[in-house]
Amino acid sequence: MARTITAIDIGSSKICTLIGEVTEPDVVRVIGIGVVPSRGVSHGVITDLEEATLAIGESIQKAERIAQMTVTRAYISAGGPHISSQNKSGSTSIGKGDRPIDREDLQRALDAAQTIPVSHNRQIIYCTAREYTLDEEAVTKNPLGLLGYTLLVDAHVITANATSISNLANCVRRNHVDIVEYVPQPIASATAVLSAEEMNDGVAVVDIGAETTSLSIYVLGTPFDTRVYPVGGTHFTNDMVVGLHTPIATAEEIKLRYGHLLPSAVPADEKIDVSTFGEQVISSIQRRFVAEIMGARMEDILDHFILRDIKRSGYDGLLAAGIVLTGGASLSPGMAEMVQSTLHLPARVALPRRLHGLTETISSPAYATAVGLLLHGMRRETVDRAIPVMEGNPSLLSRVIRLFRNILPK
Template sequence: MSTEELVISLDIGSSQVRAIVAELNTDGTTQVVGVGTAESKGMKKGAIINIDEAVQSIREAVDHAERMVGIEISEVYVGVSGNHISLQPSHGVVAVSSEDREIGFQDIDRVLQAAKVIALPPERIIIEVVPKQYIVDGLDDIRDPHGMMGVRLEVDAIIITGTKTIVHNLLRCVQKANLNIAGMVFLPLAVSELCLSTDEKNLGVVMVDIGGGTTTLTAFKQGHLASTASIPIGGEYITNDIAIGLRTHTHSAEEVKCEYGVASHEHAEIKETFQVQTIGTSRERMVTQLELAQIMEPRIEEIFYMIKNQVKEMGFTEEPSGGYVLTGGVMTTREIIHVARNQLGSSVRVTGPDNIGVKEPSYTGGIALIHYLQKRGVLQAAKSTRTEQSTRPKKQKGPSTFDRIKNWLDELI
């Protein structure tokens, strides 16, 4: 298997780092061939707080994926999210360059670059440009202008920006893990492209990704990305409550949550029991599933209560017409859908990737990133222009990895 035929996504979360390896097929589709996971260290509430620990976690996840696939990984696409993200509308205009006035990919790229020419505070950096509609000679609401005839090409777009320091720290961690960055993607948008239908986006829907340390919300109205927000609470808070309530270690609390946890006490079994070691003693105590559920349920209800309040702040005075679509590692908790519907309303569904071996919602981010790149044609373009080079070379000629990342950042800025 050639490295030119592979694409690797890196999802650096608060609880887990996941590297997904996918193979590019000749028909333009992708197939997952390897997965690497590692406990996320040096991260808190979606931000890096310790670079060395974060680098170690990235290396472990990538090494795991390398052993599974049997190659060395040198280049990754990185997902970016967090409460530092903001959206800004923009407009770009260019003249069609070809003599026959047929709009080509080069014209589309130029008009998107033109949309990037906006006034930004010095602490902000552009992560991505998302087109809402193209306009050809005054005709609007065009999704894909390629191949059309025209003289003037315009685009209404959304500029996704992030805090430069946070983005730089993320890039620094990936670079110190001896990896090159092929590109960066706004992860919640990629997740939405994978999990939401066109009808849901048109009606107005909220995509909710509940991870270990943060909960990310992405709202769509009239088919377009409308707003995004992040709540600094997730599965780790449920684990902490269990550790306090049962007076046990955090890792033990995480284990019993995953194995015996039920989100609603109404669905818990009092006859289901398990042993938990108590801090300060060498003895273990017997705990019922009902006791565990009574600890977990209030925190889970609080998470959905905060989600509902945040959605109101995002401009939804009533329940979104398209409802809520939930994903993320926390959504693997048994019977959590019942708690979600009690708090958010009846129009709630849980989703996740549909790939063999990675169907759990916790893998949604990494799979969605690859799906998003494939849908936008980035992977095929990269494959066609990629020159043969060794993977993770011991001795490197030309500009260093840090210089390449610096140059890439300069282009974004």
């Protein structure tokens, strides 16, 4: 029987469950999709346990119905501005240098890199090797099988607010689904949209969602910096509520129909009709004004967050593959041109990698995180061959509940 993998992206505007079937190593076929509007989630974190649990459950059930199976374990995206990252090293002794380095040695070195002081309200949710150094000189990405005395790993460690993660876990577990691994949202999105060449050449992925924007900087094939900011597509809409004096639903519609980030690209005489607050009147405004509002917000996101942190990383001017934009709000016309001219780097808007099976819905930048989660899970369970079950084995109670779910008619 083919192995199935489930990914659940809990976003601020939508929750997306994807069920994939691994048909052969490194090939995943989507057999179930469940997308529902988010409830109880704000800026990427759970703010209402009951509502979020229900919404996550609806998303899972939709996907289960299509895939005709019961989900028992899943890879979960961890988002929100509480996510932060650092690069740390850790070393392990191999012994007398007379035996080849094995996977356990790699894990011991990674464990050592994670022995960092973490305040009581933070926890490490993700750790990946960037490169290894053998006996203080030979630098390698893959030391397996080599001989050496000491192995040092340079690792990218991502931490999160411990209570935010516990709240997320509670919502998922209340739906009788065990968490295989938390994948930070910036890592999942990058996994979906980057080629191996871009990761090697140096690239920044910017996922602009509804209430958060994430940044991940990859150099030499691995993540160097990952961050999440509390701004997103909703801010463009809210700016228009204020600027055009229009209700939120109208502002969102105008953004989707007439939005643009480059005022100069919109004809000066183009007018659009807008219904305003209070009096039921329709006023005619210049579409260019909408572009000015949206352009100003995008400039702010780039200056205050993206450019600032690319500079802080020290890779300013060294990201040869430029900027890859994704997330629902990256669909605003003029996005790539604006980012390119502001940051003086090549920029493109990216769809998630094309998968097999039910891919029509997910062929949009808004699904980059969900697709990346599925790809990450597939690689963990086929290519890496080691399944890091962080949360321990399913409890007896959840196994019994699942047994009943399988027996009872849906």
